[in-house]
Amino acid sequence: MYRRASVAMGPLLSQGRRSYRESLQNKPAQIGVLGEVADVLLHIVGIDLDGLAVAVGRGKRDFVEHALHHCLQPPCADVFHFLVDPPCDFRQLLNPALNRGLSAFLAKRPGVDSGFMIAQLTAASLVSENKVLTHPASVDSIPTSANQEDHVSMGSVSANKLLQVLDNVRGVLAIELMAAMQGLDERAVPSSPCLEAAKAKFRESVPSLGEDRVMYPLVRNAIAVLSSHSLLQAVKSAGVDLY
Numbered sequence: 232m233y234r235r236a237s238v239a240m241g242p243l244l245s246q247g248r249r250s251y252r253e254s255l256q257n258k259p260a261q262i263g264v265l266g267e268v269a270d271v272l273l274h275i276v277g278i279d280l281d282g283l284a285v286a287v288g289r290g291k292r293d294f295v296e297h298a299l300h301h302c303l304q305p306p307c308a309d310v311f312h313f314l315v316d317p318p319c320d321f322r323q324l325l326n327p328a329l330n331r332g333l334s335a336f337l338a339k340r341p342g343v344d345s346g347f348m349i350a351q352l353t354a355a356s357l358v359s360e361n362k363v364l365t366h367p368a369s370v371d372s373i374p375t376s377a378n379q380e381d382h383v384s385m386g387s388v389s390a391n392k393l394l395q396v397l398d399n400v401r402g403v404l405a406i407e408l409m410a411a412m413q414g415l416d417e418r419a420v421p422s423s424p425c426l427e428a429a430k431a432k433f434r435e436s437v438p439s440l441g442e443d444r445v446m447y448p449l450v451r452n453a454i455a456v457l458s459s460h461s462l463l464q465a466v467k468s469a470g471v472d473l474y
Contacts, residue, residue, distance in 0.1 A: 408457070
């Protein structure tokens with residue numbers, strides 16, 4: 232029975248691995264675009280609404296915030312859709328049936344250590360939180376001030392949610408990057424010059440995972456490395472420009 236099931240699953244596993252390779256090939260371009268989008272969005276969030284309201288007329292501040300909402304709400308959903316793939320990649324990397332010889336959950340002692348099992352739960356919870364945060368803030372508006380404030384754009388709420396979504400994106404990417412580097416360490420086979428340069432830079436701040444330990448300090452360090460753009464500089468110094 233198990234042999235028949237294995238034969239039946241063979242084409243599906245092959246198709247999954249092919250899709251996984253294509254997903255990985257597209258990842259550098261996606262991350263590069265996301266970085267540029269994040270820079271623009273953070274600039275928009277930092278706009279002085281009071282100054283902008285003075286420019287267009289103080290009484291039109293609500294309309295300014297309404298325009299701000301329409302600028303910031305779509306990126307929440309766009310950034311979320313970027314994260315649809317990484318959890319799938321993460322699952323394959325940790326699954327011994329799909330990761331081509333790596334240990335289960337990239338644990339040093341499978342069955343004793345949990346490896347990246349809890350980190351995967353953290354990444355999944357961040358993605359789920361983003362599903363809630365991408366709900367449009369503008370669908371809710373409650374009249375206040377004796378109905379003088381009959382419509383509120385919720386633009387500031389959209390800006391706040393976008394910042395939370397971007398923070399969660401950094402967390403998921405950091406955890407996935409930690410797992411990818413752990414997989415390279417476990418393979419113990421030299422990769423391309425750019426990946427080796429990126430891994431060396433990453434390992435300056437985030438050591439390889441041995442036996443089980445508290446992981447949130449490592450995740451924080453990984454987020455700091457991503458935010459510093461030092462990995463992109465290391466890859467560029469190896470002769471590869473991702474932009």
